[in-house]
Amino acid sequence: MKTYLDTVNGHYLENPDYIEAAWILLPSRPDYNHLWDAVAQAWLPIPPDPFAYKTNRAAEYPPYVDYIDAQVKKASLDSAIKAAGIAQEAEYIAACLAVKGKYPKPGLGSF
Numbered sequence: 001m002k003t004y005l006d007t008v009n010g011h012y013l014e015n016p017d018y019i020e021a022a023w024i025l026l027p028s029r030p031d032y033n034h035l036w037d038a039v040a041q042a043w044l045p046i047p048p049d050p051f052a053y054k055t056n057r058a059a060e061y062p063p064y065v066d067y068i069d070a071q072v073k074k075a076s077l078d079s080a081i082k083a084a085g086i087a088q089e090a091e092y093i094a095a096c097l098a099v100k101g102k103y104p105k106p107g108l109g110s111f
Contacts, residue, residue, distance in 0.1 A: 060099045067089065070092060071085070073085025
């Protein structure tokens with residue numbers, strides 16, 4: 001005989017016709033200590049993804065074409081365009097550093 005615990009309603013089910021995802025298979029009809037262990041095991045928090053910062057950063061980084069545009073402007077012989085390129089590069093780098101600060105690598109500080 002198989003006994004399941006319905007974690008949504010708190011009911012025991014013995015030899016059900018079908019199985020729901022929210023049910024836990026129990027080795028036997030539990031006492032209260034075993035019941036709470038089973039419920040706690042079913043509802044353990046999911047650990048955070050240690051690489052989620054990569055996805056988050058990629059979604060918020062400024063477009064790389066802005067950086068390339070700044071490099072082209074910096075290579076210009078026109079001093080006004082060159083100055084605009086330097087300013088654009090500084091803005092791009094500041095935006096990237098802000099994103100890195102917002103989503104730091106786990107355990108390694110801000111970058």
